[in-house]
Amino acid sequence: MRGADATRYEVDPPIATAREPKELPRARACLHSAAMEAHRLKGQSFAMTRRLLRLCLFLALLLAPWHAAAVELRPGQGVPDLAAHLRYASDPGADLATMLNRFRTGQFGPDLDIHMLDSNYAPEAWAATELINASIADGRAPDPFAITLDIPVVSEVDLYLIREDGLTENLLTYSIFSAFDPAQHAATRLRTPIFEIAPQERVILLAHIKFGPFQSLQMALETPSELEGSTFSSGIALAAFYAFSVACLVFFVGFFLALRDWTSLFYALLYFFGLGLVAVTDGLLFRFLYPNRPDLQSAVGFFILFALSGSGFLLAGHGFGQNGAVRMARSVRALALLSALGFLASLASPGTYAAMAAYVLLGLMVVLALASGGAWRQRQGATHAISLWLAVATVLAILAVLVLTVTGWGGNAVQPALAIKLVYATLLIATITSFAAQFIMIRRQHAQAVAEKVAALEQEAKRSQELLEAEQNYSRARDLAQLRQRQLATASHDFRQPLASLRMTLDGLGDQVDPELRKRLGEAFDYMEELTGDYLSETAPDAPPPSHSGGEDEPYALSLILQTVHQMFHDEAVSRGLRLDMVESSATVTVPPIVLMRIVSNLVSNAVKYTRQGRVLIGVRRRATGPELWVCDTGPGMTAEQIETFRQEGQKGAQSEGHGLGLAVCFGLAQEHGLHLRVHSLPGRGTVFCLAAPPAA
Structure with missing residues (x-):
């Protein structure tokens, strides 16, 4: 028989004798016909049997537990997304042998079915997959590999490699409660030592993980050169991110020192603790500040969480206070005290419930900070649409990350470390955009005020020039008036003598002049004498x-x-x-x-x-x-x-x-x-x- 479906039947050859009767060929022909008929009937029976076997096999495959196909490894190539091939099971009390047997019998499923709120302890699960080196077994050396795991703030990890002969290798044993070991880290990821898989060798990779606040698992199988390249690029990206973040914090502090704007100082405090949360997620605080004090891990993490929400409440309260909402400002500042009490409670009972309370305060803080920030932007001037919509979108993203983190719905689709960095950077950009727009507006207002002041000074100078010219004109007019007065006084004095002579002449004429005319001339002389007398009295040096x-x-x-x-x-x-x-x-x-x-x-x-x-x-x-x-x-x-x-x-x-x-x-x-x-x-x-x-x- 060749193949699963191939069936072959053979008939023995006839026995030849020396003497055959004449009826023998006829009998042989009949026997042959009967044999052929029997063979036909038997073939139909076997075909029916094969159909039944196929149906049973199909039903068995449907009803049997699903078995994952082995991941084929190519020469010199790793598997960048090994988590996509993992199968999961959750049994906190099971040992390695039990879980290995369950994986071999197909009792692992494709979904990581754990949730943060199941208990006040770190949720744990088993993950496994099968690897096969597809290289040709032609005497070549085994291929070297390393496993990297990206599990933010993970509590414990045990990673085993089970070979075909039953040999079990403990590739990684990590605990957050142990001192920092540089050999177990590649930038912010966990890594195993280099191990080898021979050509055509099948191995099982089995991991026991106790998660932290994030139920996300990213795993990769990398060659030594790939591990070196990914570690280098990851380090460059981290350095760029933290350099940008520190520069933004310096910007906020400089803005406060330049303008004495307390809002910028509160933003600097908020983003300082936000950067601390990112550093805790990446494990950098543990690595650089207290590598030999793993007992501080939990306290520092909860302090950063509650300090972040508390500083956000102070910022929101300051914003509401500046806009006149005094009662709202007091209520929001009281929430900062609630954050402090939450931190004290986390010291007594560090666990999932304390983390959940911190997440709730963070979500509330984000909403209140957005509301107070919008009011602050309106108070500072025209609200900038780009920064406002960017802030709204970022707040929604923060709330979505918090919901996915608390509920575990995101699974491996959401990478918490990357999501936190993106949210943090977006918030920084949105806030700096608002401050830059405010700074530009202040510069414009200052330039406008300077221009108005210059225009006012020009007007004042023009008025001063006009006053100077008016004073000069007044001085000339006064001198001219004094000259005219002197001339008028001289003329009036000169007129008095002729007038006196004319009056004497008029009086000497006596009756020779008509009385009416004499009366009119007398009145005219009286008017002229009075007029010249007034001019002389008005132009006298001591005249009132x-x-x-x-x-x-x-x-x-x-x-x-x-x-x-x-x-x-x-x-x-x-x-x-x-x-x-x-x-x-x-x-x-x-x-x-x-x-x-x-x-x-x-x-x-x-x-x-x-x-x-x-x-x-x-x-x-x-x-x-x-x-x-x-x-x-x-x-x-x-x-x-x-x-x-x-x-x-x-x-x-x-x-x-x-x-x-x-x-x-x-x-x-x-x-x-x-x-x-x-x-x-x-x-x-x-x-x-x-x-x-x-x-x-």
């Missing part, structure tokens, strides 16, 4: 400042001023073909008469001088606030710009022959003596001046 009120004089009728001005300019108006009309009034005022005389005479003089046709009217209107003295003409009028120009001394029109003092003197006198002078003018229609005076008491 002019009074701005007219209430100290006796009341007098405004008609006196109107009549005098009318007599002074009546003849001139007639000579120019104009009518100078006056409306009598009985209103009385206490304004010094010389002031009104000077203002009204200037206004009437200008009106008569520049009015080509029509008339000039002077009169008084009674108002509730006091009498108003009006001077109206039908002259060319003025625009608002011209009025504003003529109010300044030395400014005059193109056709003016004077010195540009008339209107300026009128407005100046009115302002000095508390009077209000208004102008209403339409170009081509005429001008109206209104001088409001206070009524007599």
